[in-house]
Amino acid sequence: MSVLSVQEFLFAASGWPTQFSLSELFRSDLARQKGYDNLPTSAQLTNVRRFVSEVLLPARRVWDGPLLVLSCFRSKATNQAAGGVATSYHLANRGAAADLTTASKSAESVAELFNLLKDSATVPFAELIYYQSGTPRIHIGWDNDPQQNVRELLVKQADGSFRRYGAGGVTV
Numbered sequence: 001m002s003v004l005s006v007q008e009f010l011f012a013a014s015g016w017p018t019q020f021s022l023s024e025l026f027r028s029d030l031a032r033q034k035g036y037d038n039l040p041t042s043a044q045l046t047n048v049r050r051f052v053s054e055v056l057l058p059a060r061r062v063w064d065g066p067l068l069v070l071s072c073f074r075s076k077a078t079n080q081a082a083g084g085v086a087t088s089y090h091l092a093n094r095g096a097a098a099d100l101t102t103a104s105k106s107a108e109s110v111a112e113l114f115n116l117l118k119d120s121a122t123v124p125f126a127e128l129i130y131y132q133s134g135t136p137r138i139h140i141g142w143d144n145d146p147q148q149n150v151r152e153l154l155v156k157q158a159d160g161s162f163r164r165y166g167a168g169g170v171t172v
């Protein structure tokens with residue numbers, strides 16, 4: 001399936017929820033540096049749109065405040081340039097993913113966000129990652145097959161390794 005043109009993209013995305021702007025979901029500084037657009041196919045756009053309504057908007061309600069998207073959709077070229085794995089939910093081929101932070105961007109508030117989301121009955125996810133170093137943030141990955149949303153919890157530690165936990169199995 002071919003990538004949408006800018007005009008097709010803007011038309012297909014009309015009526016997008018205002019709480020999460022198109023520019024923050026599809027922006028990629030890396031793509032801009034490398035000189036190409038970070039545009040989806042229509043199927044990828046559909047996945048991101050469902051992700052907004054089924055995951056990001058419920059997450060915002062659970063948090064009861066704005067959430068900032070650091071990175072969401074990555075085209076194949078952007079993902080390769082970023083060194084991402086070929087199965088990344090950021091590619092929006094089988095769901096979607098976002099790296100999120102809070103308005104204050106403090107480590108404490110992001111930990112609180114992680115703890116709220118992991119126990120939330122209204123926010124489905126396949127994987128939820130808490131980053132112990134770097135910009136305080138979480139990664140939430142969602143699958144468009146509900147059976148795959150197994151609520152796996154991971155903590156990325158300061159040495160770069162991941163610790164895996166089952167659903168509900170960690171508080172940060």
Ligand SMILES: [Zn+2]
Pocket residue numbers: 090097098099139140
């Ligand atoms: Zn991510």
